Amino acid sequence: MxxxxxxxxxxxxxxxxxxxxxxxxxxxxxxxxxxxxxxxxxxxxxxxxxxxxxxxxxxxxxxxxxxxxxxxxxxxxxxxxxxxxxxxSEKKDENExxxxxxxxxxxxxxxxxxxxxxxxxxxxEGNLDGRDVFPRGDPQLAKIIRKPIWNSTLHDILKAFGDINTRKVKMRAHVIKRQPVVPLEAARQRLAALVPDLIDWASIQQMHVIDEESKDAPRRSEVASFFSAALELTKNRVVDIRQDQLFSDVYVRKTPAEDLKAAE
Incomplete structure (x- = not known):
């Protein structure tokens, strides 16, 4: 072995x-x-x-x-x-x-x-990429040269000129109109003049300014000025301000004397 x-x-x-x-x-x-x-x-x-x-x-x-x-x-x-x-073989088999x-x-x-x-x-044997031939860099775009050819007649030019003048919008001066408003000082003076009579609650929406300059002012400007004046007088402890619910009227009254003494 x-x-x-x-x-x-x-x-x-x-x-x-x-x-x-x-x-x-x-x-x-x-x-x-x-x-x-x-x-x-x-x-x-x-x-x-x-x-x-x-x-x-x-x-x-x-x-x-x-x-x-x-x-x-x-x-x-x-x-x-x-x-x-x-x-x-002399005898051929079918499966052979x-x-x-x-x-x-x-x-x-x-x-x-x-x-x-x-x-x-x-x-x-042919050319192989990277061996026999090499691709160039970025492709160079063909430069397109446009040469306009005018075939308009004098009638076409005059018609186009007329259409331009028709479509032309004339320049208009923009005038800004002065918006009339109620001055805050005028509303404060008017509210201060009404304070002695404001023993009970009074709505600001019912107050008006007696002024020639403010007679054309919109109502919302007048209410806004009175509300600002009421806030200023409330800060100085001249009036009290109240609003019962959201978006309801705003009320003012003269601050009671006992409230002033308690605050002191």
Whole structure:
């Protein structure tokens, strides 16, 4: 056992292994053999091609080259096909494949592989982007030159001029009218004059300013001025101000004397 194991180890150490990555598969090898021996792929002599392939496999095995399983499988299949072609069976089974059909299918696959490899070579022989040709930078926009061509008559020009004058809007001076308002001082003086008589609550909405300058003032301006004057007099403890609810009338009255004494 030890002697046999040592012999196998020595054989493994002396084995010469060749990388077959140069071929992409058994079909590639067959195509290369056909090219080397100048075999026409239109009419492939399968027997001759099979002999060349089997010789290559046999030579590789004699040189103790480790061959991939798919190459050996192709060799076995070619040997089987060769035997079928050389020794055709007299009784044809219905399930048996015609060897001529198998040979034709192999020839077709070889021609297709050659066409694909030729197409790849043509692509690589052409100009490659980044190697043979280089794109330019930003595209240059075309310059557009416009040349107006006037075809208007004198009548058209006069008509257009008339239309412009018709549409022209005359400039008018913007006059800002003075908005009449009730001065705050006038409302304060009027409310101060009414304070001695305001023993009970009185509505601001019922008060008016007797002034020629303010007679045209809107009612909201008069109410606003009286309300501002009431707030000022309330601050000075002259009047009291009251509003029962939101958006209701505002009432004022003279501040009672007892409230003034209590505040002091």
């Amino acid at each position: 030890l002697t046999q194991a040592a012999a196998e180890a020595a054989d493994a150490a002396d084995a010469f292994t060749v990388d077959l990555e140069g071929y992409e598969g058994p079909l590639h090898l067959l195509l290369d053999l056909a090219r080397k021996h100048k075999i026409d792929l239109v009419k492939v002599p399968i027997l001759q091609l099979a002999d060349q392939y089997l010789l290559w496999v046999h030579a590789a095995r004699e040189k103790r080259i480790d061959i991939a399983a798919d190459y050996l499988l192709m060799a076995a299949w070619l040997a089987f096909l060769k035997s079928k072609l050389l020794l055709p 494949v015609d060897p001529d059909a198998l040979a034709g299918r192999l020839a077709f696959r070889l021609r297709r592989l050659e066409a694909m490899r030729n197409a790849v070579n043509e692509l690589y």
